[in-house]
Structures are given as structure tokens and as C-alpha cells.
Amino acid sequence: MLAALVIVFREVLEAGLIIGVVLAASRSVFGRNSAVTLGVLAGVLGSIIVALFAARISEAFDGRGQELFIAAILFFAVLMLAWHVIWMAEHAREMTQQLRRLGSDVAAGAQSLFALGAAVAIAVMREGSEVVLFMTGIVMQGKETASELLLGSSLGLMLGAAVSLVLYLGLAAIPLKRMFSVTGILVTLLAAGLAASAMKMLSNAGLINVLDTSLWDTSWLLSENSWPGRVLHVLVGYMDRPTGMQLIAYVITAGSIFGLAYSRRTPAAAEAQPTPSLSS
Amino acid sequence: MSLFLPWRPFALFRKSFVPLFTVTLAAAAGQGLSPGQAAEEMVVEISIKDHKFDPDAIKLPAGTPVKLSVKNLDASPEEFESKDLGFEKVIAGNSSAIIRLKPLKPGTYIFFGEYHEDTAQGHIEVE
Numbered sequence: 001m002l003a004a005l006v007i008v009f010r011e012v013l014e015a016g017l018i019i020g021v022v023l024a025a026s027r028s029v030f031g032r033n034s035a036v037t038l039g040v041l042a043g044v045l046g047s048i049i050v051a052l053f054a055a056r057i058s059e060a061f062d063g064r065g066q067e068l069f070i071a072a073i074l075f076f077a078v079l080m081l082a083w084h085v086i087w088m089a090e091h092a093r094e095m096t097q098q099l100r101r102l103g104s105d106v107a108a109g110a111q112s113l114f115a116l117g118a119a120v121a122i123a124v125m126r127e128g129s130e131v132v133l134f135m136t137g138i139v140m141q142g143k144e145t146a147s148e149l150l151l152g153s154s155l156g157l158m159l160g161a162a163v164s165l166v167l168y169l170g171l172a173a174i175p176l177k178r179m180f181s182v183t184g185i186l187v188t189l190l191a192a193g194l195a196a197s198a199m200k201m202l203s204n205a206g207l208i209n210v211l212d213t214s215l216w217d218t219s220w221l222l223s224e225n226s227w228p229g230r231v232l233h234v235l236v237g238y239m240d241r242p243t244g245m246q247l248i249a250y251v252i253t254a255g256s257i258f259g260l261a262y263s264r265r266t267p268a269a270a271e272a273q274p275t276p277s278l279s280s
Numbered sequence: 281m282s283l284f285l286p287w288r289p290f291a292l293f294r295k296s297f298v299p300l301f302t303v304t305l306a307a308a309a310g311q312g313l314s315p316g317q318a319a320e321e322m323v324v325e326i327s328i329k330d331h332k333f334d335p336d337a338i339k340l341p342a343g344t345p346v347k348l349s350v351k352n353l354d355a356s357p358e359e360f361e362s363k364d365l366g367f368e369k370v371i372a373g374n375s376s377a378i379i380r381l382k383p384l385k386p387g388t389y390i391f392f393g394e395y396h397e398d399t400a401q402g403h404i405e406v407e
Contacts, residue, residue: 003397054357055372063378066369130359133370134395137356140373204367206380213382214366225363241366 001145004152005159007134010230011127012160015043017234018123020164021190022081022116024171025088025183031113039117043124050125051132067205073122074198080119081191082257085184087112089261092180184261186235192254193237196246203245211244327351328358328371331396338404342386348379358400362391365404 019036026032050057050069057065131153138149174182203212219240223229232238237250324346327334331354340346352358352371360379361368371377384406393400 054370055375058377133357137395140356
């Protein structure tokens with residue numbers, strides 16, 4: 001039972017932390033809750049589908065399917081989170097002043113909500129598919145301990161959700177004005193961490209053979225296997241043995257999001273200017 | 281303006297992110313897919329039965345890429361995981377997976393099955 005509890009808790013926590021941060025980052029965005037709920041539902045559905053086709057995915061591309069699939073969805077999640085951070089930077093002022101439902105902004109908000117829901121769906125799908133596989137394993141073994149394991153799994157699920165909720169409440173307690181910069185930074189680093197993980201996947205698939213050895217090893221100080229290590233890995237992309245490529249992906253992703261969010265943040269007067277950036 | 285505003289994020293990504301990532305990926309993939317590597321790859325077979333690895337102790341030479349072919353003979357899925365090797369890979373029941381190890385430095389690398397950590401334990405000795 002304990003093993004099931006730990007595994008499910010771990011996976012739920014990993015997805016839950018992302019959801020907690022994303023929820024906090026989009027506080028006061030109209031329609032956020034339904035976007036996140038839809039994202040979770042889509043993610044659960046996706047988990048089941050991915051688990052069903054696990055063998056098929058794994059065998060694809062000469063045995064590289066799983067890595068490529070995860071890398072692809074991670075990069076997609078990075079784009080969605082980046083989009084969200086930048087959108088929030090553009091609209092933070094209105095958000096804090098609670099003037100969010102003005103004409104076009106609702107439409108733009110809906111787009112940002114799509115990004116939000118998609119990022120949540122991916123987080124749930126990635127971790128959820130592992131839970132589904134683990135659970136099918138339990139059911140298949142058909143041992144008498146199955147009910148015990150299922151109990152452990154449900155406890156793990158609840159515990160993971162509870163810890164994520166604590167994180168969310170902690171972030172939500174930050175005053176609104178400062179919170180957007182805090183969560184913006186957090187989502188940015190989270191996205192950078194996902195980009196680094198995606199790089200690792202490409203490297204494991206054998207598609208990257210340069211700068212693929214670890215630069216340093218801080219596992220003696222803080223192991224990625226430990227609970228604090230895991231949490232930091234999800235929240236800010238902590239890696240105890242990063243490769244050169246992972247570091248590059250991390251820095252480029254974080255740098256681009258920060259740069260774009262900073263350059264597009266709402267200056268007091270520029271609000272009404274149409275963007276010329278459409279023609280290219 | 282109201283017509284265009286919603287699409288601004290797309291334009292933004294088209295202009296900056298997508299090319300950036302594409303270039304990074306292309307560069308990485310381009311360098312990674314250098315020819316002549318598959319020629320003399322070493323393949324080591326590991327099977328999982330009753331949630332145990334067989335063999336569970338493997339000796340490998342340092343500095344050569346090795347393909348681990350992991351066959352899961354159990355009906356239930358397993359997750360091959362190794363923090364030391366930097367791998368985490370789900371292997372469905374009655375199927376197999378390939379793990380492409382980069383050239384390794386001498387040392388001991390522990391791997392395990394995440395779904396049955398109490399029994400599924402193994403290590404690689406590189407010398």
C-alpha cells in the first residue's frame with residue numbers, strides 16, 4: 001500500500017504543483033476555473049489514451065517514440081506557458097485594477113485561457129499516464145492486495161492534491177500587485193525546466209549527441225530524488241546533473257520569456273496602440 | 281484593432297519563439313544525427329520477470345555507446361528508471377523498450393523499476 005501511495009503521490013504532486021502555480025498566476029482572469037477544470041479532464045482522458053497506446057508509442061521511430069512524444073508535448077507546454085506569462089505581463093495592470101472585461105481583452109483572455117488549459121492538460125497527461133499504467137498493473141496482477149493498493153493510490157491522490165492546494169493557497173496569499181511578478185517568474189522558470197527536460201528526452205532518444213554529458217553533479221547536496229529536490233525540479237527546473245544542452249535550453253527559454261514579457265509589459269500610455277507586429 | 285488583438289500572441293510566437301526553438305532543435309538534431317554511429321553499437325539485453333531484472337548486474341566498457349534492450353516479460357507495465365543514467369522510461373506489459381546509453385565514465389550506475397522498487401533493482405558497472 002505504501003508503495004502505491006508514494007508513486008501516486010509523486011505523480012499527482014508533480015502535476016498538481018504545476019496546476020497550483022498556473023492557477024495562482026492566472027488569478028483574476030475571467031473564466032480561469034473552467035479552463036483549468038477542462039484542462040484536468042482533458043489531461044485525464046489523455047492519460048488513459050496514452051497509457052492504452054504506451055507500447056505502440058514506445059515502439060514508434062525505432063524505439064524512440066516515447067522520448068519524442070514526451071519532448072513534443074513538453075515543448076508545446078513550454079510555448080503555452082510562455083504565451084500565458086507574456087499575456088499576463090501585457091495585462092497585469094488591468095488585472096490588478098480589476099478592469100478585465102473590456103471588449104477585446106475578453107477575446108484575448110480566452111486565448112490565454114486556452115494556453116492555460118492546454119498546459120494543465122499536458123501536465124496531467126504526462127504524470128497521469130504513469131499513474132494509469134501503474135494502476136492497470138495492479139489490477140492485472142489480480143492479487144488479493146489489490147484493494148489495499150487501490151486504497152494507497154487514492155490516499156496518494158488526495159495527499160498530492162492537498163500539498164498542491166497548500167502551494168496554491170500560499171501563492172494566492174501574496175498581495176495581488178506583487179503576486180503577478182512572483183508567479184510570472186515562477187511560471188517562467190517552470191517552463192524553462194520543462195524545456196530542459198525535453199532536451200534530456202531528445203538526448204535520450206539519441207537525437208542530441210553534443211553537450212550531452214553532465215556539467216556538474218550536485219546530487220550530494222540536493223538530490224533530484226529527494227522530496228525537496230523533486231519539488232524544486234518541478235517548480236524551478238532544478239537539475240542535479242544538468243547537461244550542457246539542458247542548461248542552454250533552460251537559459252534560452254527563461255531569457256526569451258523574461259525578455260518578451262518585459263518588453264511587452266503594459267506601459268501606462270501604450271495601452272491603446274495597435275500592434276504593428278502583424279506584418280512580417 | 282479589436283479584430284487583430286486576439287491574434288497578437290500568435291504573431292508573437294511566430295516571430296520569436298518558433299524560429300528560436302526550430303533553430304535550436306535543428307542545430308541539435310543536425311549535429312546529433314551524424315552518420316556512422318550505428319555501425320558497431322553494443323547491445324545488451326535485460327529482461328524483467330516477476331518484477332526482477334535479469335541480469336541485475338551488468339558490466340560495460342567505458343566510453344562506448346550501448347543499447348540496452350529491456351524486455352518486460354511480465355503482464356504488468358514497468359518503468360525503467362535511473363537517476364544515475366538520466367533515464368525514465370515506461371515499458372508496457374509483454375513488450376520491450378530500447379534505452380540508448382551515451383558513452384559512460386567508469387563507475388556504478390544504479391537502475392530500478394519504479395513500479396516495483398522493492399524487487400526490481402539492478403546496477404551497471406562501467407570500467
